[in-house]
Amino acid sequence: MPQKETAGDKTMESIISLCKRRGFIFQGSEIYGGLAGTWDYGPLGVALKNNIKKLWWKRFVDDRDDMYGVDAAILMNQKTWEASGHVGGFADPLVECSKCKHRFRADQLDTEATAKKKCPDCGGKLGETKSFNMMFKTHVGAGEDTASVSYLRPETAQGMFVNFKNIVDSFHPKLPFGLAQIGKAFRNEIAPRDFLFRAREFEQMEIEYFICPPKDAKDSEWKKTFDDFVGEMKAFMADVGLDARKVHELEVPDGERAHYSKRTIDFEFDWPFGRKELYGLAYRTDFDLKQHSDFSKVDLSYFDEDGKERFIPHCIEPSFGLDRTVLAVLCDAYHEDDMGSEEGKDGKKEKRVFLKLSPSVAPYKVAVFPLLKNKPELVKKAKEVFEMIKKELAVKGINGVTFDDNGNIGKRYRRQDEIGTPYCVTIDFDTLEKDAGVTVRDRDTGKQERVAEGELVTYLMQKL
Ligand code: ATP
Numbered sequence: 001m002p003q004k005e006t007a008g009d010k011t012m013e014s015i016i017s018l019c020k021r022r023g024f025i026f027q028g029s030e031i032y033g034g035l036a037g038t039w040d041y042g043p044l045g046v047a048l049k050n051n052i053k054k055l056w057w058k059r060f061v062d063d064r065d066d067m068y069g070v071d072a073a074i075l076m077n078q079k080t081w082e083a084s085g086h087v088g089g090f091a092d093p094l095v096e097c098s099k100c101k102h103r104f105r106a107d108q109l110d111t112e113a114t115a116k117k118k119c120p121d122c123g124g125k126l127g128e129t130k131s132f133n134m135m136f137k138t139h140v141g142a143g144e145d146t147a148s149v150s151y152l153r154p155e156t157a158q159g160m161f162v163n164f165k166n167i168v169d170s171f172h173p174k175l176p177f178g179l180a181q182i183g184k185a186f187r188n189e190i191a192p193r194d195f196l197f198r199a200r201e202f203e204q205m206e207i208e209y210f211i212c213p214p215k216d217a218k219d220s221e222w223k224k225t226f227d228d229f230v231g232e233m234k235a236f237m238a239d240v241g242l243d244a245r246k247v248h249e250l251e252v253p254d255g256e257r258a259h260y261s262k263r264t265i266d267f268e269f270d271w272p273f274g275r276k277e278l279y280g281l282a283y284r285t286d287f288d289l290k291q292h293s294d295f296s297k298v299d300l301s302y303f304d305e306d307g308k309e310r311f312i313p314h315c316i317e318p319s320f321g322l323d324r325t326v327l328a329v330l331c332d333a334y335h336e337d338d339m340g341s342e343e344g345k346d347g348k349k350e351k352r353v354f355l356k357l358s359p360s361v362a363p364y365k366v367a368v369f370p371l372l373k374n375k376p377e378l379v380k381k382a383k384e385v386f387e388m389i390k391k392e393l394a395v396k397g398i399n400g401v402t403f404d405d406n407g408n409i410g411k412r413y414r415r416q417d418e419i420g421t422p423y424c425v426t427i428d429f430d431t432l433e434k435d436a437g438v439t440v441r442d443r444d445t446g447k448q449e450r451v452a453e454g455e456l457v458t459y460l461m462q463k464l
Pocket residue numbers: 155187189196197198199200202204277278279280319320321322323324
């Protein structure tokens with residue numbers, strides 16, 4: 001039975017199609033029919049993703065004195081995952097249809113399908129619910145025995161816990177301090193869906209922030225750190241330009257939190273397909289360091305020079321999905337309007353599609369054009385202006401200036417609007433003859449301003 005199409009489906013379809021058309025994101029292994037739950041980033045997608053990573057690293061590592069960056073291996077000793085609880089419990093409930101053999105997550109079926117045990121795709125009978133471990137299992141080396149088993153990490157977090165002692169021994173940090181990491185994670189999701197939202201291979205940006213354990217039940221110092229991170233996570237969402245009105249904090253109630261967490265807040269986003277998790281913030285107590293101490297037999301306690309005492313620190317974990325950030329930014333930025341609309345083949349006016357990306361994440365910040373492509377003097381001047389802007393903005397740490405002389409000027413504006421370039425600079429005959437400056441066009445309003453060549457970089461700097 002086909003699912004009813006919603007407005008959300010249409011928006012997602014338009015976003016996915018724009019991503020493919022304009023070289024942001026492609027289906028993984030597309031020429032072979034794809035591989036469910038995998039996505040390949042093209043040049044503009046990589047630029048967008050890298051801009052997000054840079055903003056994250058700047059806010060959470062470079063601008064702080066209490067953070068240590070790490071980049072741990074994806075393959076880890078199998079004991080890591082026994083200690084973390086993933087071997088025993090990282091599972092989702094799976095049901096299979098006896099007729100069409102489609103598989104579903106039992107906890108994501110609608111109430112009718114659950115009550116009647118009826119397949120939502122073909123109406124066939126659903127089988128018993130089984131537990132399905134989501135880790136990708138592999139073997140390290142030539143042997144295929146149990147000793148060689150390893151897993152593609154399902155989260156980056158454990159790579160930081162197992163390096164806690166290395167950082168303490170080499171940097172001697174004082175508590176509180178954190179480890180931060182950006183890297184790939186893999187989950188064999190039963191039902192990958194909603195584009196980048198639920199993939200089988202994705203990237204995370206995570207922090208394990210270590211604090212002193214509470215002295216007694218009334219000691220609520222950890223709450224302050226937790227609240228500080230709530231503020232920092234919101235500030236990061238503003239850095240990437242997300243509309244704060246679309247983000248909602250959900251206090252995860254007792255009984256629904258992960259086994260290690262004493263408090264969890266999920267930051268949910270209003271996606272075109274509903275309100276669902278974007279990021280998580282959890283107070284993991286001393287669970288992980290204790291487990292790794294027990295399983296590895298290596299002492300992971302910390303000696304506090306001030307209080308002259310030894311203890312296992314507690315940990316607060318802000319966890320960000322990088323691909324979910326890319327998707328949230330794209331969903332938030334996707335707009336259609338009637339500006340400069342042209343008639344399509346069927347005689348109907350085509351809408352302008354544009355990405356209202358924040359300049360902080362836009363793949364290109366500025367595009368430079370000659371008004372006409374077949375006038376060498378215009379092209380020459382436009383190239384000079386392009387080189388000048390590119391060089392001077394790079395000195396100020398701003399990259400992403402592009403040159404475009406394909407098609408007519410209207411088409412170029414449309415193309416740049418579609419990929420979210422905030423400013424287009426056009427060189428025309430007046431620029432050459434009257435030294436009348438250049439035209440700078442604003443993506444969102446379409447307004448054009450004449451700016452003197454000598455003031456162009458300062459003008460753009462103020463806007464970006
Ligand atoms: P969900 O409930 O949506 O499956 P989760 O609570 O299992 O997510 P965490 O284990 O807390 O997610 O992972 C931290 C972050 O990693 C999430 O907030 C999300 O941004 C991202 N993430 C988790 N699973 C996926 C996935 N399958 N695809 C893309 N990003 C993901």
